[in-house]
Amino acid sequence: MRHLPPLSAVRVFEAAARHENFTSAAAELGMTQAAVSYQIKSLEQRLGAPLFRREKKRVVLTDAGRRAGAQVSHAFDGLDAAFAGIRAEGSALLTVSTSTTFANTWFAWRLGSFQMAHPDMAVRLHTSDAVTDFAADDVDCAVRSGLGVWPGLISERLVPIDFTPMCSPQFLARHGGGLTPDDVHHLPVIGPEDPWWPVWLAGAGSTPPGPPRRGVRLDSQALEGNAAIAGQGIALLTPFFWRNDLESGRLVRPFAHVATQGFAYWLVYPEHRRLVPKIRQFRDWLLREIAGDFADTMARTEPRC
Structure with a gap:
């Protein structure tokens, strides 16, 4: 012994x-x-x-x-x-956990640039809306939504989660080409059970404030946004994720008002792994890419009032 x-x-x-x-x-x-x-x-x-x-x-x-x-x-x-052989094998694979929305509306479009900058590192996306358990799951880092406080984890803020109604140009034209917040109560709504609908309606001055009662119910903002593009209704979406669709005209913002509850997307990883090279490389790339995209979003997502 x-x-x-x-x-x-x-x-x-x-x-x-x-x-x-x-x-x-x-x-x-x-x-x-x-x-x-x-x-x-x-x-x-x-x-x-x-x-x-x-x-x-x-x-x-x-x-x-x-x-x-x-x-x-x-x-x-x-x-x-x-442990050199095991370490070399581990450094060649980065596993990132992220929500369905973040994966489909951002990572899928940008992750290739990280792969090109680090050709010796494979990246595996673990897509799930469940919160990652770093003690049990084989995950290096994660993108989470929330207020940014998770014991034992370093949290770095990526983008705020704000929201405003969006729809297709055709949907807007079918409903007169111009809307007021009170009109939302009478429109086909995508995700009517979303608890942020009452928040946005109240902030926009709708009376009486409250969630719309009818519409398509889907599991994620990624699906809701695509349903809105298809003209199935009006959806409550985050402008950052839909900037390309807004710029191309697949989506429009009928209202200027944008609401928030103080939530954001965060990059998180265990404190004791903050110096792991592959995590540092991914963190530096992600913060740089997000900062550029967010600044670009502010200039490209003006509402069509």
């Missing part, structure tokens, strides 16, 4: 001994200097011997620390070699 100290502390000691500097070790491990100091102190207490000598503005390895540091570093080299 091996009597090993906690491997988390050993890992911190190896980095600190190699650099002989707590600040450099903290930067390498993505920790604070205080956390490194705490781990070293805990290890020293467990071993009953000092590993570093604290001097003015620096730390110096003791003789025991220097002997242990060399052996631990060699052991870590062996571990690194043992």
Whole structure:
């Protein structure tokens, strides 16, 4: 039976001994200097011997620390070699979980540019409206909708979730070519059970506010938008996702009012994996692409009032 100290502390000691500097070790491990100091102190207490000598503005390895540091570093080299093949295989595949709407209205159009920029990395989209369990699912990162607070995860805001009614030009023409918010109560509506209908109607000044009662019921905004393009009714959609259809004239916005409940889409990934290269590469690409698309959307999705 091996009597090993906690491997988390050993890992911190190896980095600190190699650099002989707590600040450099903290930067390498993505920790604070205080956390490194705490781990070293805990290890020293467990071993009953000092590993570093604290001097003015620096730390110096003791003789025991220097002997242990060399052996631990060699052991870590062996571990690194043992897992190299598995790590190389894992780095070649990035698995991203996302909702049906985000996958169909954005990822499907843009993911090819990431693949071209990283030809050695395969990308697998896991499309589901269920919330990813990073502890159980084989997923590297995810795009989630919500308020951005998930314990244990880093959340980076992508785009706000706002919404306004949209329909096809033909549908608008069949209903007089111009609408008021009160007209929505009497129109065929796609997704009438959507809880954001009352929010938009109230904000637009409709009286009495309330959800429309009739229309097609579908499972996602991606399906609702396509049904609206087909002229089946008026749908409550997010302009960012439908900017190309608005620009091409497949969809129109009859109203200027856009509502929001403060929700957004977020890129999320576990805190302990924030330095994984493939996640960092995907994160940098996604934030850059989203920022460009969002700025473009603001200029291209003006309503047809």
